[in-house]
Amino acid sequence: MTRKILPFILLVAAAPVALAAPAKAPTMLKSVSVQLPADVHVLPDGPNVKVVHDNCTGCHSPGMILAQPTMPKAGWEAEVNKMKNVYKAPVDPKDIPAIVDYLTAVKGPK
Numbered sequence: 678m679t680r681k682i683l684p685f686i687l688l689v690a691a692a693p694v695a696l697a698a699p700a701k702a703p704t705m706l707k708s709v710s711v712q713l714p715a716d717v718h719v720l721p722d723g724p725n726v727k728v729v730h731d732n733c734t735g736c737h738s739p740g741m742i743l744a745q746p747t748m749p750k751a752g753w754e755a756e757v758n759k760m761k762n763v764y765k766a767p768v769d770p771k772d773i774p775a776i777v778d779y780l781t782a783v784k785g786p787k
């Protein structure tokens with residue numbers, strides 16, 4: 678019984694304190710400027726660039742892809758399959774080899 682009544686007693690006891698709290702100053706809105714980081718919006722030209730743009734830039738920018746470390750072909754293959762299978766990127770399986778070739782050419786080991 679006491680366990681049920683105690684929260685009620687505390688609430689009633691605290692109410693006058695809460696009601697007597699001084700009014701806060703009204704929130705003022707003011708303009709600010711934000712400097713966003715520079716991002717790359719276009720993939721470097723090369724064979725199959727269009728298929729990569731079409732399949733990969735719906736969810737993130739080209740800059741995000743280009744910011745990754747270089748990987749061998751098998752790494753890019755795994756990456757594209759991860760996008761398709763884990764993140765549900767609507768990649769047509771027949772486009773995967775072209776995408777992997779482009780990524781290996783642009784971000785493969787030199």
Ligand code: HEC
Pocket residue numbers: 729732733734735736737741742745756757759760764765766767768776780
């Ligand atoms: C359906 C949305 C979607 C599409 C389309 C997509 N991705 Fe992603 N991608 C993601 C998500 C979600 C992440 C994870 C982001 C994070 O961890 O912040 C990601 C992360 C990445 C990463 C960072 C490394 C990693 O594994 O987290 C790379 C590289 C990448 N994507 C490449 C690609 C490529 C190449 C394509 C085209 C085949 C592609 N993405 C298409 C959703 C997508």
